Amino acid sequence: MAESSVAGAHLDDADRVMQPITRLQDRMVIRGGKPLRGRVDVRGAKNLATKAMVAALLADTPSVLRDVPQISDVGVVTRMLDAYGVAVTSPEEGVLVLDPANVERAHFAQIDALAGSSRIPILFCGPLLHRLGEALIPDLGGCRIGDRPIDFHLDALRAFGAVVDKSYEGIRITAPDGLHGANIELPYPSVGATEQVLLSATLASGVTELKNAAIEPEIMDLIAVLQKMGAIITVEPSRTIFIEGVDHLSGYTHRAMFDRNEAASWASAALATGGDIFVAGAKQQELLTFLNVYRKVGGAFDVQEDGIRFWHPGGPLRAVQVETDVHPGFMTDWQQPLIVALTQAEGVSIVHETVYENRFGFTDALIEMGANIVVHKDGIESVTRRVPRRKLEQAAVVTGPTPLHATDMVIPDLRGGFSHIIAALAAEGESRLSNLSLINRGYEHFADKLADLGADFTLED
Numbered sequence: 001m002a003e004s005s006v007a008g009a010h011l012d013d014a015d016r017v018m019q020p021i022t023r024l025q026d027r028m029v030i031r032g033g034k035p036l037r038g039r040v041d042v043r044g045a046k047n048l049a050t051k052a053m054v055a056a057l058l059a060d061t062p063s064v065l066r067d068v069p070q071i072s073d074v075g076v077v078t079r080m081l082d083a084y085g086v087a088v089t090s091p092e093e094g095v096l097v098l099d100p101a102n103v104e105r106a107h108f109a110q111i112d113a114l115a116g117s118s119r120i121p122i123l124f125c126g127p128l129l130h131r132l133g134e135a136l137i138p139d140l141g142g143c144r145i146g147d148r149p150i151d152f153h154l155d156a157l158r159a160f161g162a163v164v165d166k167s168y169e170g171i172r173i174t175a176p177d178g179l180h181g182a183n184i185e186l187p188y189p190s191v192g193a194t195e196q197v198l199l200s201a202t203l204a205s206g207v208t209e210l211k212n213a214a215i216e217p218e219i220m221d222l223i224a225v226l227q228k229m230g231a232i233i234t235v236e237p238s239r240t241i242f243i244e245g246v247d248h249l250s251g252y253t254h255r256a257m258f259d260r261n262e263a264a265s266w267a268s269a270a271l272a273t274g275g276d277i278f279v280a281g282a283k284q285q286e287l288l289t290f291l292n293v294y295r296k297v298g299g300a301f302d303v304q305e306d307g308i309r310f311w312h313p314g315g316p317l318r319a320v321q322v323e324t325d326v327h328p329g330f331m332t333d334w335q336q337p338l339i340v341a342l343t344q345a346e347g348v349s350i351v352h353e354t355v356y357e358n359r360f361g362f363t364d365a366l367i368e369m370g371a372n373i374v375v376h377k378d379g380i381e382s383v384t385r386r387v388p389r390r391k392l393e394q395a396a397v398v399t400g401p402t403p404l405h406a407t408d409m410v411i412p413d414l415r416g417g418f419s420h421i422i423a424a425l426a427a428e429g430e431s432r433l434s435n436l437s438l439i440n441r442g443y444e445h446f447a448d449k450l451a452d453l454g455a456d457f458t459l460e461d
């Protein structure tokens with residue numbers, strides 16, 4: 001860990017990388033009723049950048065990642081890499097240089113303290129087993145949106161020949177004979193488990209066949225990163241991925257794909273507030289399903305060279321039926337912000353959440369604001385379903401339009417939190433929001449962007 005001192009404070013590399021990640025005050029007072037208008041710039045995807053940073057551990061030379069968002073999840077991964085001896089520096093804003101020359105063991109307690117509630121430690125397993133022959137995972141636990149088990153991950157690692165030991169501290173994984181290729185079929189196309197297999201199979205001896213894989217754009221971008229490093233990965237049409245193990249991987253230079261979750265969030269904010277937002281950096285290909293639903297609801301959009309303009313064209317919004325699903329379906333992370341706009345649509349909308357078992361908790365606050373939302377904990381049978389019904393699914397029935405009035409809210413999780421802020425911006429009156437730092441996990445320079453869009457708010461400690 002290289003040391004330097006700026007302004008008297010001893011800053012190591014990780015500190016300097018973290019410095020631009022602005023600390024978001026924990027409370028916000030929003031005076032609603034004003035349409036959001038203007039431009040926001042969306043940078044690299046949280047759900048790719050953090051994984052590409054972990055992939056750098058697999059290389060024997062430094063990697064350069066561009067368009068890295070300044071969000072606290074990047075900070076968590078930076079600190080974890082630092083704890084494992086990876087030198088992470090930032091020569092300029094949005095650029096990270098990751099040098100894995102001196103990878104070393106870290107302590108359980110250290111990783112536990114650094115990881116906090118992040119789920120990222122599970123993805124360090126493959127690279128650490130290759131580099132150190134051991135990986136330690138603190139008890140990850142779930143979060144508000146579901147139990148979030150890691151059984152698919154552990155089953156995959158066992159298939160590669162790893163030994164998994166559970167202890168009170170967490171999980172210790174070793175690979176006494178190294179990792180070898182495996183045939184793995186995922187019970188569900190899990191993003192995380194697919195990334196686990198990709199990060200573990202590239203340096204394993206032999207070929208791995210992964211069936212029922214996730215094919216999200218973030219997965220494809222991670223495959224692009226690994227191929228730049230020297231990996232051989234073939235994606236078959238039928239969610240089957242073949243990975244031919246190689247002897248070594250070198251550092252990559254890569255620009256992270258844009259954050260389509262952030263782009264979809266601002267698009268829904270434009271609709272719910274009756275506004276007009278140009279989302280610079282957004283691309284159509286990765287948002288096709290979202291754009292279809294946006295148009296069905298009555299939102300307008302215009303795809304341009306360097307982004308997409310989203311606006312409320314005036315007139316009533318239309319109720320819709322939405323089913324969340326794995327890619328290329330409607331993403332589960334898009335439903336919370338969109339539901340705020342659906343509270344203003346004429347008629348009965350139904351949102352079937354099929355990916356997580358508990359992702360409608362955020363609607364409690366919307367109901368308090370006057371929204372008419374009924375959550376069906378066991379989901380709703382519906383003839384016009386496209387996505388196969390899952391045991392864990394739930395459904396929300398949203399009847400509109402109902403005017404929203406201000407209230408006090410505690411931010412529950414990242415996407416639920418963004419929906420609360422949109423609702424406060426769309427509501428009449430003054431709302432008080434706390435636990436705001438959660439937003440910083442996935443929305444870069446959040447308050448600055450709101451100010452640029454003309455929102456009327458105050459930040460408080």
Ligand code: EPZ
Pocket residue numbers: 046047048119146147148149150151152153154188189190191192193214261331332333355356357414415442
């Ligand atoms: C990734 O989570 C994203 N997070 C999530 O975004 C996103 O909602 C999710 O993929 C689906 O697209 C990151 O990339 C950091 P999964 P992940 O494994 O990988 C079950 C956001 O707001 N499952 O595809 O954890 C699981 O419980 C976040 O940016 C098992 O049962 O999601 C869930 O029901 C939220 N066992 C389903 O699969 C396992 O071992 C999908 O999970 C793994 C998953």
